[in-house]
Amino acid sequence: MKNFEKNVILITGAGMGLGLATAWEAAALGAKLVLVDYNEEALQKAKSDLTKDYSGLEVLIIKADVSKEEEVKAYVNETIEKFGQIDGFYNNAGIEGKQASITEYDIDIFKKVVDINLMGVYYGLRYVLPHMQERKYGRIVNVASVGGIRGVMNQMPYVASKHAVSGMTKNTALEYAQYGITSNAIAPGAILTPMVAEAFKQVNPADPQAAEKDYAQANPAKRLGLPAEVAKVVCFLLSKDCSYVNGQTIAIDGGQSNSYGNV
Ligand code: NAD
Numbered sequence: 001m002k003n004f005e006k007n008v009i010l011i012t013g014a015g016m017g018l019g020l021a022t023a024w025e026a027a028a029l030g031a032k033l034v035l036v037d038y039n040e041e042a043l044q045k046a047k048s049d050l051t052k053d054y055s056g057l058e059v060l061i062i063k064a065d066v067s068k069e070e071e072v073k074a075y076v077n078e079t080i081e082k083f084g085q086i087d088g089f090y091n092n093a094g095i096e097g098k099q100a101s102i103t104e105y106d107i108d109i110f111k112k113v114v115d116i117n118l119m120g121v122y123y124g125l126r127y128v129l130p131h132m133q134e135r136k137y138g139r140i141v142n143v144a145s146v147g148g149i150r151g152v153m154n155q156m157p158y159v160a161s162k163h164a165v166s167g168m169t170k171n172t173a174l175e176y177a178q179y180g181i182t183s184n185a186i187a188p189g190a191i192l193t194p195m196v197a198e199a200f201k202q203v204n205p206a207d208p209q210a211a212e213k214d215y216a217q218a219n220p221a222k223r224l225g226l227p228a229e230v231a232k233v234v235c236f237l238l239s240k241d242c243s244y245v246n247g248q249t250i251a252i253d254g255g256q257s258n259s260y261g262n263v
Helices: 017-028 040-053 069-083 109-133 156-179 194-201 208-217 227-237
Strands: 006-013 032-037 057-065 088-091 138-143 181-188 247-250
Touching: 006 069, 006 109, 017 032, 017 040, 017 088, 017 227, 032 040, 032 069, 032 208, 040 057, 040 194, 057 138, 069 088, 069 109, 088 109, 109 138, 109 156, 109 181, 138 156, 156 181, 181 227, 194 208
Parallel strands: 006 032, 006 088, 032 057, 088 138, 138 181, 181 247
Antiparallel strands: none
């Protein structure tokens, strides 16, 4: 029997990048999928590609902005109406914001980063947890970042919001472990997704590929990570096998966060 057979896996930010990669991995493991994103076109494409490769795969797509509480409540309710349960919740949607120094950071963008990365994750927990509590089972993976365990130059709101994700993960573990629910976070380093491609353009607008090379060079593995490598870890954390790892923030960064400086 496949690991996710009879499991409903709910993924936010599922239209591309890390969310989409996990959708593919979860489909291979036999899950029923609920894909949430505010980019409807990306959702339609994800569903069409996935069902082409996995005939019989059940996929519900829901357009929602995770920073809007009512839309979060609605995507959770729609999931329960359709499938009756949520076994795994990949609370992944997030944005980077713009790169700028602390005193020059645009305050509206700061608030937007916090609304999506912090409040969006919180709303997800607020509405998913009661269903998991009722069933006395659930697996949650929140997405922090290496910016959730250390500082990152010129990205203060991102770093603040991702440290908050790590904190919310710990609190969820403390308050909900008694109901058979585990809550962990991942802290990816630089993984090749559309978000990171955009970041390289900001770091070096004239030559984004040079920025990518610099990042790879600074990593002990001498390369960036791939979304599929993250998805493997996430799917373990979303599985019933992850029964006694709780409240952790797990770096997926080729070892880079162990370093004091460049390697
Ligand atoms: P991405 O930009 O490639 O994909 C993010 C997806 O989330 C997109 O489909 C986007 O439409 C969706 N999304 C964004 N804001 C949303 C909102 N308010 N409501 C609904 N959907 C929304 O990004 P990614 O690299 O896949 O990042 C996914 C998560 O991983 C983010 O939380 C990000 O901070 C985190 N992360 C990524 C990296 C990396 O190297 N890629 C590193 C550390 C952390």
